[in-house]
Amino acid sequence: MKLRIKFSKHGVLKFIGHLDVMRYFQKAIRRAGIDIAYSTGFSPHQIMSFAAPLGVGLESNGEYMDIEVHSLTSSQQLIDALNAQMVEGIRVLEAKLLPEDAGNAMASVYAARYAIRFREGCAPAFLNRATIADFYSQPEIIVTKKTKRSETTFDMKPHIFECALSQDEQTVLLTVDASSSGNIKPALVMHAYYEKNGGVLDEFALLITREDTYMNAGDETTPKLEPLGFIGSDYE
Amino acid sequence: MRNLALSDEILLQVEKPARYIGNEVNSVIKDSSAVDVRFAMCFPDVYEIGMSHLGIQIIYDMLNQFEDTWCERVYSPWPDLDSIMRKEGIPLFALESQDPVRDFDFLGITIQYELCYTNILQVLDLSGIPFLATERTWAHPIVIGGGPCTYNPEPIADFFDMFYIGEGETQYRPLLDLYKECRRQGLSRTAFLEQAAKLPGIYVPQLYETAYHEDGTIASFAPKLAGIPATITKELVTDLSRTYYPLKPVVPFIKCTQDRVVLEIQRGCIRGCRFCQAGQLYRPVRERDAQMLKETALQMLDNTGHEEISLSSLSSSDYSQLEELVSFLIDSCRERKVNISLPSLRIDAFSLEVMEKVQDIKKSSLTFAPEAGSQRLRDVINKGLTEEVILKGAALAFRGGWNRVKLYFMLGLPTETEEDIRGIAELANKIAAVYYEVLPREQRNGRVQIVASTSFFIPKPFTPFQWAPQCTREAFIEKAYMTKRAVSEQLNQKSIKYNWHEADASVMEGVLARGDRRLCKPILAAYQKGCIFDAWGEYYKHDVWMETFAECGVDIAFYTTRERGLDEIFPWDFLDCGVSKAFLKKEWQNALDGKVTPNCRVQCNACGAAQFGCGVCTEPHTQTEDDTL
Numbered sequence: 001m002k003l004r005i006k007f008s009k010h011g012v013l014k015f016i017g018h019l020d021v022m023r024y025f026q027k028a029i030r031r032a033g034i035d036i037a038y039s040t041g042f043s044p045h046q047i048m049s050f051a052a053p054l055g056v057g058l059e060s061n062g063e064y065m066d067i068e069v070h071s072l073t074s075s076q077q078l079i080d081a082l083n084a085q086m087v088e089g090i091r092v093l094e095a096k097l098l099p100e101d102a103g104n105a106m107a108s109v110y111a112a113r114y115a116i117r118f119r120e121g122c123a124p125a126f127l128n129r130a131t132i133a134d135f136y137s138q139p140e141i142i143v144t145k146k147t148k149r150s151e152t153t154f155d156m157k158p159h160i161f162e163c164a165l166s167q168d169e170q171t172v173l174l175t176v177d178a179s180s181s182g183n184i185k186p187a188l189v190m191h192a193y194y195e196k197n198g199g200v201l202d203e204f205a206l207l208i209t210r211e212d213t214y215m216n217a218g219d220e221t222t223p224k225l226e227p228l229g230f231i232g233s234d235y236e
Numbered sequence: 237m238r239n240l241a242l243s244d245e246i247l248l249q250v251e252k253p254a255r256y257i258g259n260e261v262n263s264v265i266k267d268s269s270a271v272d273v274r275f276a277m278c279f280p281d282v283y284e285i286g287m288s289h290l291g292i293q294i295i296y297d298m299l300n301q302f303e304d305t306w307c308e309r310v311y312s313p314w315p316d317l318d319s320i321m322r323k324e325g326i327p328l329f330a331l332e333s334q335d336p337v338r339d340f341d342f343l344g345i346t347i348q349y350e351l352c353y354t355n356i357l358q359v360l361d362l363s364g365i366p367f368l369a370t371e372r373t374w375a376h377p378i379v380i381g382g383g384p385c386t387y388n389p390e391p392i393a394d395f396f397d398m399f400y401i402g403e404g405e406t407q408y409r410p411l412l413d414l415y416k417e418c419r420r421q422g423l424s425r426t427a428f429l430e431q432a433a434k435l436p437g438i439y440v441p442q443l444y445e446t447a448y449h450e451d452g453t454i455a456s457f458a459p460k461l462a463g464i465p466a467t468i469t470k471e472l473v474t475d476l477s478r479t480y481y482p483l484k485p486v487v488p489f490i491k492c493t494q495d496r497v498v499l500e501i502q503r504g505c506i507r508g509c510r511f512c513q514a515g516q517l518y519r520p521v522r523e524r525d526a527q528m529l530k531e532t533a534l535q536m537l538d539n540t541g542h543e544e545i546s547l548s549s550l551s552s553s554d555y556s557q558l559e560e561l562v563s564f565l566i567d568s569c570r571e572r573k574v575n576i577s578l579p580s581l582r583i584d585a586f587s588l589e590v591m592e593k594v595q596d597i598k599k600s601s602l603t604f605a606p607e608a609g610s611q612r613l614r615d616v617i618n619k620g621l622t623e624e625v626i627l628k629g630a631a632l633a634f635r636g637g638w639n640r641v642k643l644y645f646m647l648g649l650p651t652e653t654e655e656d657i658r659g660i661a662e663l664a665n666k667i668a669a670v671y672y673e674v675l676p677r678e679q680r681n682g683r684v685q686i687v688a689s690t691s692f693f694i695p696k697p698f699t700p701f702q703w704a705p706q707c708t709r710e711a712f713i714e715k716a717y718m719t720k721r722a723v724s725e726q727l728n729q730k731s732i733k734y735n736w737h738e739a740d741a742s743v744m745e746g747v748l749a750r751g752d753r754r755l756c757k758p759i760l761a762a763y764q765k766g767c768i769f770d771a772w773g774e775y776y777k778h779d780v781w782m783e784t785f786a787e788c789g790v791d792i793a794f795y796t797t798r799e800r801g802l803d804e805i806f807p808w809d810f811l812d813c814g815v816s817k818a819f820l821k822k823e824w825q826n827a828l829d830g831k832v833t834p835n836c837r838v839q840c841n842a843c844g845a846a847q848f849g850c851g852v853c854t855e856p857h858t859q860t861e862d863d864t865l
Contacts, residue, residue: 015253020489027541042596044573057248087259
């Protein structure tokens with residue numbers, strides 16, 4: 001049986017990289033005594049997969065991983081058992097039982113929503129509702145992606161699903177493509193926003209929190225974003 | 237939310253910021269205002285190395301069981317952070333509270349290898365603690381050293397307020413009580429040090445002085461004050477089954493050298509290999525009870541979630557309840573999907589059977605440590621491993637499906653000849669030949685792979701070889717070339733790979749290992765010229781070290797290649813590790829005569845460790861000479 005676990009990651013945990021968070025959960029699952037399934041062979045490993053790696057320095061309210069278990073207690077019991085093993089900065093929020101035919105977490109990722117705040121004194125002077133609206137209303141947003149061999153340009157616009165400023169005008173809210181083929185880093189959007197307004201972004205100025213990770217519950221032409229846990233259900 | 241000593245900006249620009257944030261599972265947080273003693277325990281190397289050290293985990297666990305004490309951890313900041321901290325004037329901090337080390341009551345430093353000495357100075361420097369103990373006041377922590385290198389603490393004597401000689405489990409409680417009492421009475425720091433010097437196992441270097449002969453050897457070494465002991469006997473735990481052991485060791489976020497539960501099954505070694513310092517220092521061998529180990533193993537696995545467990549000891553095959561313990565672990569680990577990592581066991585039917593169960597034969601290799609290439613030289617070093625045993629073990633393993641063998645040797649052992657060196661290549665060749673002999677072509681799993689590695693022998697204090705001259709750098713390199721040539725002349729040379737170590741750092745290690753107090757100045761000078769992380773090849777600056785020695789008038793040959801007289805007073809002679817100098821002298825003569833000394837379970841050789849009245853010294857002799865192979 002497959003479970004989809006949602007967790008948050010804050011504080012000093014933002015300095016722990018993706019692979020180390022996996023190792024951390026592998027050990028936490030053992031300590032919590034969860035009846036997880038293992039691969040066979042001389043070095044059995046837990047059957048576990050993470051949805052979307054979170055970069056070092058970012059915080060999150062919506063990380064997901066799938067695990068396979070042999071037996072079920074209840075969502076709440078599993079959440080409590082794991083939370084009893086968490087260090088400060090990381091909390092388990094949900095545990096949903098997935099239907100048999102659910103795709104794995106990573107393949108299901110369609111988009112992610114980010115809240116981007118600025119370190120003290122680092123917010124640009126041009127930050128306001130109008131410049132954000134101007135930026136997002138452009139018919140296309142061309143950016144250059146540098147790889148080792150070449151530079152390619154592409155239009156980011158179809159991959160940005162939301163770009164707005166919060167009520168207090170302090171936080172940029174950004175929903176972007178997070179699928180494995182079209183993943184957009186929030187900093188890349190912010191670079192383009194700065195450039196359009198004649199500024200240069202120092203990425204360190206940004207305090208980025210991933211608010212949630214989404215699947216597409218609609219179809220290709222009319223996507224409908226739902227949190228990754230949407231296809232699962234709480235169990236008793 | 238915890239506050240960190242380093243800003244986000246710094247943490248995001250250094251390699252592996254997780255080294256500096258603490259917050260790991262099982263790390264201990266206390267209320268600093270509710271404890272009397274704040275203890276910073278330091279391993280002066282990078283986090284991943286330091287976190288893998290069992291000794292610190294034991295002391296950390298023990299000190300934190302004391303309600304009045306909070307023990308935290310400190311490691312060497314990697315050079316990237318080191319330079320930022322210097323530039324920005326950020327003081328070195330402990331991981332748990334992130335508070336500056338200089339505000340602690342104690343800074344404990346475990347000293348595991350000579351090449352970390354400059355890192356000790358880095359830790360003091362970044363903490364803002366004066367290098368010299370005599371320049372410190374109550375505004376600074378008491379700096380206390382422990383670990384194997386304290387069995388010759390003299391090259392770093394000036395930097396420490398005190399050294400703890402021996403196993404940490406026994407004297408910290410009395411030491412902390414004395415500290416609290418002295419502070420309560422408002423005594424001076426010096427008065428505290430003088431009283432501490434009278435505790436068993438505590439050595440306060442500034443209370444002793446050395447006089448030298450004209451030839452540079454020691455004329456006398458004695459306490460400056462009446463009532464300070466002239467000899468300091470090591471501390472040890474007499475019953476290892478009833479003492480501290482960390483049931484909840486700290487679990488690091490990042491992958492460390494030891495990313496597993498470590499179960500120390502015994503301390504000490506019955507073997508008495510004459511090059512081995514640990515084999516003498518930790519006598520007598522003391523086993524932990526198998527029942528205690530079983531319970532401890534399960535609790536540690538439950539409390540850490542580690543996916544691997546490893547046994548730790550100097551010679552696990554000599555642990556008397558090994559079969560019982562290992563079969564228990566195999567059963568309970570299979571159930572828990574935990575891997576067992578076996579230390580180098582003696583290769584025999586039992587160990588092969590065990591290895592078959594716990595490892596993938598195709599991916600694992602056999603390890604033998606003959607240490608010397610010929611039987612003659614193996615007798616000199618008292619390594620009770622014969623060619624016959626090695627070849628039999630290899631044949632058994634090849635039939636079982638293994639086809640990779642690792643061999644460890646030393647070059648530059650006392651009395652070594654060209655023939656002994658050729659013996660390394662010949663032994664490797666014979667093992668390869670066994671593979672082709674015992675396995676018909678169709679049963680072979682490809683070509684046999686033999687990897688022979690050599691390290692350079694460095695004489696260490698408290699071994700029978702403490703009198704032996706070390707080879708020059710040039711001699712070391714010549715010996716490595718000789719080995720390489722000999723390997724290339726073997727029939728099966730295509731199956732043999734030969735690796736050797738750098739010679740430069742071995743010379744340095746030799747100077748520091750048998751050095752005296754006069755080395756404190758050059759070590760400080762080398763540090764001030766930028767030497768740091770000497771144990772890391774990419775940071776080791778041989779030229780700077782050599783230049784500093786020359787400037788400070790240090791004669792390297794005096795410490796390394798010089799033949800020491802039998803009656804010479806050594807810098808470490810005032811310490812008593814249990815083994816007497818008379819015994820070591822006798823063993824040195826036996827070595828030169830090529831005479832083997834039987835192990836502690838065959839007969840007592842009156843080394844002196846029986847004074848402790850524990851371990852193998854109090855057990856009946858259970859082996860005969862024939863069992864020892």
